[in-house]
Amino acid sequence: MSPLRHLNQASRARSFHAHPSHGDPRIKVVIRIDPAEESARIEVRGVVTTANIRALYVVCRRVTSRLAGYELVVDLAHARVTAAAFEELREHARQSIVSSGIDSSVTPCRLRIVDPHVILRTKELA
Secondary structure (H helix, E strand, O other), X not given: OOHHHHHHHHHHHHHHHHOOOOXXXXXXXXXXXXXXXXXXXXXXXXXXXXXXXXXXXXXXXXXHHHOOOOEEEEEEEEEEEEHXXXXXXXXXXXXXXXXXXXXXXXXXXXEEXXXXXXXXXXXXXX
């Protein structure tokens, strides 16, 4: 295999994984509980899209059910988030609710969002 062909394949692979609709569709979360501040921080890594945001809602609901009255902080500083998913999260924070991720029910909670460094703008089909 020629070195040039290898470089082209590597470049194509990088661009393939950089697009939000490709690559690893899973998000990774770490939950840190601070009993003194009565808060739980959910640190999110990976690419958050409207397709996988339900998994984040499930985690939020579980934390809220176990730690009633705690402030829930969703830290997106180390995640890449699509614009649509970010707007959805901001609206939930504004309303102080968390969706179930499974059905249409919602749970009231104190929700705060830490903004991501990267908001992915994707073209939406008309």
